[in-house]
Amino acid sequence: MSSTPEETAPYGGGPAVPAAETPKVIRRIRTHHLREMKQRGERFSMLTSYDQLTAQVFDEAGIEVLLVGDSASNNVLGNSTSIPVTVDELLPLTRAVSRSVSRALVVGDLPFGSYQASPEQGYLTAARFMKEGGAHCVKLEGGVEMAPQIERMTRGGIPVMAHIGFTPQSEHALGGYRVQGRGDAAERLLRDAEAVQEAGAFAVVMEMVPGDVAAQITAKLEIPTIGIGAGNQCDGQVLVWQDAFGLRTGKMPRFVKQYADLRSTLLDAARTYDSEVKSGAFPGPEHTF
Numbered sequence: 663m664s665s666t667p668e669e670t671a672p673y674g675g676g677p678a679v680p681a682a683e684t685p686k687v688i689r690r691i692r693t694h695h696l697r698e699m700k701q702r703g704e705r706f707s708m709l710t711s712y713d714q715l716t717a718q719v720f721d722e723a724g725i726e727v728l729l730v731g732d733s734a735s736n737n738v739l740g741n742s743t744s745i746p747v748t749v750d751e752l753l754p755l756t757r758a759v760s761r762s763v764s765r766a767l768v769v770g771d772l773p774f775g776s777y778q779a780s781p782e783q784g785y786l787t788a789a790r791f792m793k794e795g796g797a798h799c800v801k802l803e804g805g806v807e808m809a810p811q812i813e814r815m816t817r818g819g820i821p822v823m824a825h826i827g828f829t830p831q832s833e834h835a836l837g838g839y840r841v842q843g844r845g846d847a848a849e850r851l852l853r854d855a856e857a858v859q860e861a862g863a864f865a866v867v868m869e870m871v872p873g874d875v876a877a878q879i880t881a882k883l884e885i886p887t888i889g890i891g892a893g894n895q896c897d898g899q900v901l902v903w904q905d906a907f908g909l910r911t912g913k914m915p916r917f918v919k920q921y922a923d924l925r926s927t928l929l930d931a932a933r934t935y936d937s938e939v940k941s942g943a944f945p946g947p948e949h950t951f
């Protein structure tokens with residue numbers, strides 16, 4: 663274990679005690695902690711977050727990694743896919759999340775067109791997410807073909823999370839929302855996974871990949887794998903929070919499990935407010951000066 667007593671002391675301040683007697687409370691999740699969790703066979707969790715209040719809640723819940731996803735495009739900004747979102751739109755959301763966590767690792771998701779053109783373009787974009795967004799690392803989509811970008815960022819001090827399998831920014835190139843890595847394509851997926859690890863990525867998201875293929879890749883790689891529609895043998899899991907907690911409506915991908923029904927809760931509350939305003943029941947004397 664390479665964590666210092668300061669990082670593992672449960673209440674801070676007090677004398678350092680031997681690591682073996684100390685509960686493993688990590689003050690701030692770093693990329694190396696995820697790798698150490700993998701080595702110990704511990705899973706970790708990741709959710710998207712795009713604002714201050716969800717970032718605070720998920721951080722308090724103990725979610726290790728918060729992704730300010732380019733999925734803000736179709737979950738916050740009103741688009742129907744992640745393709746149109748821009749760097750300038752994602753930076754303020756990234757900054758809101760990074761300012762609001764005390765423990766979680768904050769990942770800035772590089773949007774379509776902001777890194778694919780060249781390693782230089784990628785580095786400059788990634789640096790903006792670190793400097794202006796306060797991200798602790800960035801994520802980009804792609805395997806073998808993105809190795810030069812990953813190398814460049816890593817060399818320049820920016821930790822990179824890769825994303826392989828179904829990569830939503832390439833929806834039109836991949837021919838729609840479909841499982842990747844079935845049959846012969848499993849070999850190519852493994853090559854992508856090995857290429858991003860070799861290029862220096864500290865973790866890799868695998869989206870819509872057969873569970874057995876994801877399990878094999880997870881066993882082969884030293885870096886942690888994070889699944890979304892990739893079975894339960896990955897080292898971590900990620901979901902879009904509005905899917906997981908039922909704020910979004912419409913057809914859900916098969917990989918989503920709904921842990922709450924926030925949309926009904928919010929709809930009921932909004933309707934009750936509306937009717938109390940219209941009846942004059944709100945505001946009452948206790949809300950009036």
Ligand SMILES: Nc1nc(=O)c2c([nH]1)NC[C@@H]1CN(c3ccc(C(=O)N[C@@H](CCC(=O)O)C(=O)O)cc3)CN21
Pocket residue numbers: 732733736737743744830839840841902904905910914915916917
């Ligand atoms: N709210 C939300 N959730 C997501 O998971 C998500 C986003 N937005 N935006 C960006 C990408 C797009 N993603 C998607 C979108 C749709 C499917 C989907 O429709 N999947 C179907 C088809 C699978 C198939 O035909 O093989 C499914 O049933 O899983 C999957 C991933 C994942 N990301």
Ligand SMILES: CC(C)C(=O)C(=O)O
Pocket residue numbers: 710729730731732733734744771825867890900901902
């Ligand atoms: C679905 C996750 C992995 C993502 O990239 C996003 O939310 O943008």
Ligand SMILES: [Mg+2]
Pocket residue numbers: 731732733744771
């Ligand atoms: Mg994304």
